[in-house]
Amino acid sequence: MKIFLNAGHGGCDPGAVSKNGLKEKDVAKRICEILTDRLKQAGYSVILFQEQNSFTEISKAENKSGADIFISVHCNSFSSSSANGVETLYYPTSAKGKRLAECIQTWLLKTTGLFNRGCKMRRDLHVLRATKAPAVLVETAFISNPEEEKLLRDKPEMFADGILQGIKNYIN
Ligand SMILES: [Zn+2]
Known part of the structure; x- marks a missing residue:
């Protein structure tokens, strides 16, 4: 089982930036690094990729990798700081992508307790x-929401754990 992890954004694209200056690309990288360690400990083969110049690099690397699943990790952001919660995105015609999204979403809710x-x-x-x-994009939490920003900054392992359990659930 080979897992392709894409830490969202990267290079000169920081993604969303919180009022305190926390960058989405750094949060995504941190979560993916923790997740990579835990997946490797569990015996999975992992490719961790963060773009440097353009997002087409990601699909090119994935297409060559022979990965069994693809997971892109992001943070959500909105103009109103009250927006909150977890969402997982998948491509409409992919039944496996939908199932992977449901597994990850379910476990992220359990480990984070978020909306x-x-x-x-x-x-x-x-x-x-x-x-x-089969591909999903995980919007872990809102970097624009002060409480969720704190979790993204201080408890990245909570998000890594939710994604890890979701992957295990999907595979079994
Ligand atoms: Zn993003």
């Missing part, structure tokens, strides 16, 4: 459309 925004179909996202393996 359930649900699993959502997204046709317009390159990383879901152009990847070969």
